[in-house]
Amino acid sequence: MSILVHEKTRVLVQGITGDFGGRHARLSLDYGTQVVAGVTPGKGGQVFEHNGHKVPIFDTVADARRQTGAEVSAIFVPPPFAADAILECVDADLDLAIAITEGIPVRDMVRAKRAMEGRRTRLIGPNCPGVVTPGRGDKSHGGCRIGIAPGYIHRRGKVGVVSRSGTLTYEAVWQLTSKGHGQSTCVGIGGDPVNGTSHLDVIRLFNEDPETEAIILIGEIGGSAEVEAARWIKEHCKKPVAGFIAGATAPAGRRMGHAGAVIGGADDTAAAKIRIFQECSIEVAKTPSDMADALLRVWKP
Amino acid sequence: MNIHEYQAKALLEQFGVAVPRGVAAKDASEFEAALAGLDGSAGYMVKSQIHAGGRGKGSFTNGLKGGVKFSATREKALENARAMLGNTLVTAQTGPEGRKVQALYFTEAANLGKRPDGRDDEYYLAILLDRATSRPVVVASTEGGVEIEKVAHDTPERIAKVQVDPAVGLQPYQARQVAFALGFKGELFRQAVALVTKLYQFYWEKDCAMVEINPLLVTKEGRLVALDAKVSFDDNALFRHPDIVALRDLAEEDPKEIEASKFGLSYIALDGNIACLVNGAGLAMSTMDIIQHFGGRPANFLDVGGGASKEQVTAAFKIILGDPNVKGILVNIFGGIMDCDIIAQGIVAAARETGLSLPLVVRLEGNNVAAGKATLAASGLKLVAGDSMADAAQKIVALVGKA
Numbered sequence: 089m090s091i092l093v094h095e096k097t098r099v100l101v102q103g104i105t106g107d108f109g110g111r112h113a114r115l116s117l118d119y120g121t122q123v124v125a126g127v128t129p130g131k132g133g134q135v136f137e138h139n140g141h142k143v144p145i146f147d148t149v150a151d152a153r154r155q156t157g158a159e160v161s162a163i164f165v166p167p168p169f170a171a172d173a174i175l176e177c178v179d180a181d182l183d184l185a186i187a188i189t190e191g192i193p194v195r196d197m198v199r200a201k202r203a204m205e206g207r208r209t210r211l212i213g214p215n216c217p218g219v220v221t222p223g224r225g226d227k228s229h230g231g232c233r234i235g236i237a238p239g240y241i242h243r244r245g246k247v248g249v250v251s252r253s254g255t256l257t258y259e260a261v262w263q264l265t266s267k268g269h270g271q272s273t274c275v276g277i278g279g280d281p282v283n284g285t286s287h288l289d290v291i292r293l294f295n296e297d298p299e300t301e302a303i304i305l306i307g308e309i310g311g312s313a314e315v316e317a318a319r320w321i322k323e324h325c326k327k328p329v330a331g332f333i334a335g336a337t338a339p340a341g342r343r344m345g346h347a348g349a350v351i352g353g354a355d356d357t358a359a360a361k362i363r364i365f366q367e368c369s370i371e372v373a374k375t376p377s378d379m380a381d382a383l384l385r386v387w388k389p
Numbered sequence: 390m391n392i393h394e395y396q397a398k399a400l401l402e403q404f405g406v407a408v409p410r411g412v413a414a415k416d417a418s419e420f421e422a423a424l425a426g427l428d429g430s431a432g433y434m435v436k437s438q439i440h441a442g443g444r445g446k447g448s449f450t451n452g453l454k455g456g457v458k459f460s461a462t463r464e465k466a467l468e469n470a471r472a473m474l475g476n477t478l479v480t481a482q483t484g485p486e487g488r489k490v491q492a493l494y495f496t497e498a499a500n501l502g503k504r505p506d507g508r509d510d511e512y513y514l515a516i517l518l519d520r521a522t523s524r525p526v527v528v529a530s531t532e533g534g535v536e537i538e539k540v541a542h543d544t545p546e547r548i549a550k551v552q553v554d555p556a557v558g559l560q561p562y563q564a565r566q567v568a569f570a571l572g573f574k575g576e577l578f579r580q581a582v583a584l585v586t587k588l589y590q591f592y593w594e595k596d597c598a599m600v601e602i603n604p605l606l607v608t609k610e611g612r613l614v615a616l617d618a619k620v621s622f623d624d625n626a627l628f629r630h631p632d633i634v635a636l637r638d639l640a641e642e643d644p645k646e647i648e649a650s651k652f653g654l655s656y657i658a659l660d661g662n663i664a665c666l667v668n669g670a671g672l673a674m675s676t677m678d679i680i681q682h683f684g685g686r687p688a689n690f691l692d693v694g695g696g697a698s699k700e701q702v703t704a705a706f707k708i709i710l711g712d713p714n715v716k717g718i719l720v721n722i723f724g725g726i727m728d729c730d731i732i733a734q735g736i737v738a739a740a741r742e743t744g745l746s747l748p749l750v751v752r753l754e755g756n757n758v759a760a761g762k763a764t765l766a767a768s769g770l771k772l773v774a775g776d777s778m779a780d781a782a783q784k785i786v787a788l789v790g791k792a
Contacts, residue, residue, distance in 0.1 A: 236726065237725065254671065255669025256669065259675075282520070344690055358678070375678070375679045377679065
């Protein structure tokens with residue numbers, strides 16, 4: 089198994105007729121992902137064509153779900169409209185909404201997250217690279233790629249990867265793949281201060297997933313999500329975990345690219361988080377080049 | 390986005406929050422007129438306007454102590470103002486280089502009330518996002534006029550927090566909870582409830598990242614007044630607030646950061662000598678970290694985004710080379726989707742266009758990386774290829790160390 093998504097997951101793309109959404113819909117189709125619908129209000133009835141694939145476009149998420157059985161949405165719509173797109177997935181009772189969009193106002197996300205309480209739909213992101221469950225074909229072809237990650241760097245295997253950052257996730261995945269170790273699922277939870285799924289949520293899923301044997305947890309400065317995850321790992325996690333925290337050299341009070349990556353107090357510095365990782369028996373990577381090796385120090389596949 | 394105190398107070402006043410009367414001035418010729426409009430019976434405050442805290446305890450490079458000065462008379466206020474404007478104020482938050490004061494704010498001094506124990510009657514009030522719950526939180530304390538971090542550390546029981554449900558907004562009972570926590574009674578209680586309500590309305594409607602009033606004080610006349618105000622806004626929401634964007638003071642920002650933002654680059658200057666150019670915020674931060682890990686000092690954070698086009702890379706090189714401290718450059722690109730060869734061509738063109746002569750280490754990984762490395766090797770540029778982040782970081786540290 090994997091977590092969140094698998095080879096047969098049926099995916100719809102909100103914003104498939106835009107440049108950004110269209111480009112990544114094509115890459116997902118090339119990867120072998122089941123992209124079964126697009127949603128662009130006012131363009132219902134059109135077809136998104138790519139390499140022989142004909143993906144029908146619908147006006148609403150509810151229509152797309154009803155007619156194609158799509159369970160998961162990849163959201164590529166521009167920031168002013170993205171929270172609305174998320175809530176449309178909630179209304180349509182999708183399993184999962186994965187919001188790639190960067191730059192959504194915090195107030196919109198605060199309201200959307202409140203409106204999602206008690207509802208069926210899980211949100212990943214926003215401002216995230218998405219989710220990849222690698223396939224079993226050549227260069228992991230045939231997997232489920234939702235978002236903007238490069239598919240070919242993956243390999244199907246036993247390591248779960250969770251991170252706020254895109255390129256840092258690719259770095260960890262590539263280190264693993266280069267050393268011959270594959271991934272069960274790779275989850276980018278996003279760099280915003282308000283997001284749908286936390287490090288801890290993903291760690292819990294990996295802990296319950298029979299295919300996942302070991303976990304890489306990548307965090308950064310700002311907030312306390314990594315600390316919550318680390319404390320839970322110490323008490324409950326049955327699997328070896330390696331961790332890395334980016335931002336040891338970041339000056340306090342400055343936003344480092346990600347909206348959420350800002351040091352607010354003494355507890356959300358890289359040093360503080362690393363110390364807590366160590367207290368919680370997480371093997372800390374000394375540098376970003378050491379992430380796969382750190383895991384292999386505590387996990388003997 | 391940050392704004393000045395005088396701008397924050399003008400906005401708060403529009404929402405009905407009481408602030409001391411004041412006038413801002415950006416030129417010495419405006420001082421007399423500014424003071425003429427104020428009632429100086431209790432004296433004046435002359436306040437340096439910079440986007441950094443700790444102004445009161447800061448000092449000027451010309452020797453003047455304090456970036457916020459009480460001035461008993463009009464003449465004293467003018468003297469203080471002339472010593473402040475155009476000079477450099479160093480505070481705990483500006484760094485040793487300080488910040489040039491380009492605007493002053495003259496206000497009427499308030500008649501500060503006293504508590505029964507003789508202490509100044511000062512409070513703390515703020516609204517910000519509680520990241521743990523993804524909800525706004527009102528933070529209030531009976532201990533005003535000091536750093537809230539210190540209060541949180543020494544006497545956490547003196548801080549009250551009230552979380553707001555964004556579905557319904559701040560409720561009247563919650564405003565009362567805050568007013569009770571601050572110990573107000575009678576007329577002051579009524580004022581405090583109104584203040585908290587208005588402050589929340591401002592925070593929510595204007596997409597604030599944070600609103601902080603410290604100190605909030607009670608005057609001898611029994612009025613609640615926001616003596617200082619710090620307001621910052623969510624950058625992602627600025628598109629719907631042109632009135633707030635108009636308050637942006639570019640003089641308070643690093644010109645290199647402004648230039649970078651024009652090209653969609655995210656740049657933050659640091660004080661080291663090894664510049665880095667990276668795609669992705671997380672990778673950019675960890676590139677700085679790994680430079681330090683191997684004994685070097687990063688000169689900047691620079692995220693060129695996922696695409697890393699030739700135009701962006703060229704702009705990034707120009708910005709990096711604008712920093713005279715830079716002695717070497719580390720390029721770290723994980724070209725996941727992007728063709729590494731196109732990125733390599735961009736790096737070569739940018740290096741040529743900028744006449745780059747500093748040591749350059751390039752670590753390229755990802756799609757079509759072999760062709761990219763070949764392009765770099767065939768360029769004739771004096772650059773060193775790094776195989777991994779660790780390898781590249783060690784190479785640039787060695788080169789800059791030798792230089």
